Amino acid sequence: EIVLTQSPGTLSLSPGERATLSCRASQSVSSSYLAWYQQKPGQAPRLLIYGASSRATGIPDRFSGSGSGTDFTLTISRLEPEDFAVYYCQQYGSSPPWPFGQGTKVEIK
Amino acid sequence: QVQLVQSGAEVKKPGASVKVSCKASGYTFTSYGISWVRQAPGQGLEWMGWISAYNGNTNYAQKLQGRVTMTTDTSTSTAYMELRSLRSDDTAVYYCARQGGGGTDYWGQGTLVTVSS
Numbered sequence: 001e002i003v004l005t006q007s008p009g010t011l012s013l014s015p016g017e018r019a020t021l022s023c024r025a026s027q028s029v030s031s032s033y034l035a036w037y038q039q040k041p042g043q044a045p046r047l048l049i050y051g052a053s054s055r056a057t058g059i060p061d062r063f064s065g066s067g068s069g070t071d072f073t074l075t076i077s078r079l080e081p082e083d084f085a086v087y088y089c090q091q092y093g094s095s096p097p098w099p100f101g102q103g104t105k106v107e108i109k
Numbered sequence: 110q111v112q113l114v115q116s117g118a119e120v121k122k123p124g125a126s127v128k129v130s131c132k133a134s135g136y137t138f139t140s141y142g143i144s145w146v147r148q149a150p151g152q153g154l155e156w157m158g159w160i161s162a163y164n165g166n167t168n169y170a171q172k173l174q175g176r177v178t179m180t181t182d183t184s185t186s187t188a189y190m191e192l193r194s195l196r197s198d199d200t201a202v203y204y205c206a207r208q209g210g211g212g213t214d215y216w217g218q219g220t221l222v223t224v225s226s
Contacts, residue, residue, distance in 0.1 A: 001171075035212035037154075044204055044219055045146075045154065050212035057214075088154055092212055096168035098144070100154040 002027055004089055006101035012109040019076040021104045023089035028069050033093040036065055036074045039103075040085045048087075049074060076106075084108050111135040113205055113217035120223045121195050128191040129220045131205030138186035139163045142208040145179060145190045147201040148219075155201075159208055160188065195224045 003026040013019055023034070031052040037045040047056040049065035052072060062077040076083055086105045092098040116130040131143065145157040158169035160179040167179050178191045188205055203220045206213040 032210075037213075039154075044206075044216035045213075046216075047212050047214045050214075054211070056211070086153075090154075090156070090213070092208070096156075096159050097170055098156050098159070100146075100156060103153045 001097055002029060002091055002093075002099060004091060004099055004101035006087075006089060006104045008104060009102075010105045010107060012107050013079055014109045015079050015081055017079050019074075019079055019083070019106055021074040021076075021087055021106075023067075023072040023074070023101050025070045025072075025091060029072075029091045030093055031068045033091055034065075034067070034072050035090045035092060036063075037088045037090065037100075038083075038085050039088065045088065079106070111207065111215045113207065113215055115203075115205060115217040115220045118221040118223070120225065123196055123224055123226055125195050125224075126191060126193040127195060127222050128189055129203050129205070129222070131188040131190070131217050133186045133188070133207070136207070138181075139183055140209075143179070143181065143188040144206045144208040144213055146204045146206060146213075148204070149198070149201040152201075157190070157203075162188065192222075195222075197224050200224045 005024045007022045034052040036049040039045040053065045064075045086103045088103050089101040112134045114132045139162050142161045144159045160167045162181050176193050180189045206216040
C-alpha cells in the first residue's frame with residue numbers, strides 16, 4: 001500500500017506570501033490520480049486539485065498543483081485570509097486503497 | 110446541484126453497531142462510486158473504503174476488514190456504511206463522498222459517531 005508523507009507539518013506564513021506544500025509517495029503514483037484537498041475547522045474537505053495539476057470547479061487560479069512519480073507539490077501563489085486551513089493529498093489510482101497524507105496546516109504567522 | 114446528505118449524529122456503546130446513510134441527489138447515482146472517510150477528533154482523514162454504485166463492488170481499508178460493510182440502494186440513490194463491534198477509537202466524524210475519475214469531488218456534511226459507555 002502506498003504511503004503519502006506531507007511536509008512540512010505546519011507552515012507559518014503571512015497573507016500575501018507564497019505557500020509551497022509537499023506530498024511524497026512511498027512508490028510511484030500515476031499523475032492522473034493525485035488530488036489535493038482543503039479542510040477548514042468544522043467543515044468537510046473540499047477538492048482543490050485532481051490529476052496532480054487540474055483545478056476543481058470554482059477553485060481560484062492562485063492554487064496550482066505539480067509533480068509526478070513520487071513527488072508532488074501544491075502551491076498557493078498569494079495567501080488570502082480564507083486560505084489558512086489544513087491541506088491533504090490523496091492518491092486515488094486505478095484500484096483502492098486510496099490513502100491520504102497526514103496533512104499540512106497553513107497558519108497565520 | 111450535487112448534494113450528499115448524511116444521517117444525524119449517533120451515540121453508541123462499545124460493542125454496538127452503527128449504520129450511517131448518505132442520500133445523493135443532483136447526478137446519476139450509478140455513474141459514480143461512493144467513498145467513506147472518517148476523521149477522529151483533532152486527527153487527519155482516514156480512508157475507510159469505497160463502493161461502486163454501478164455494481165456494488167467494494168474495497169475496504171485493511172484495518173476495518175470484517176467490521177465494515179458498505180452498501181447502496183439505487184432505487185433511492187442512498188449509500189450506507191455499517192460499522193460493527195464499535196470501540197472508543199471509532200469515535201469520529203464519518204463522511205461519504207462522491208468518487209470519480211476526478212477525485213473525491215463532493216462530500217456529505219459529516220456524521221458524528223460517538224462511542225462511549
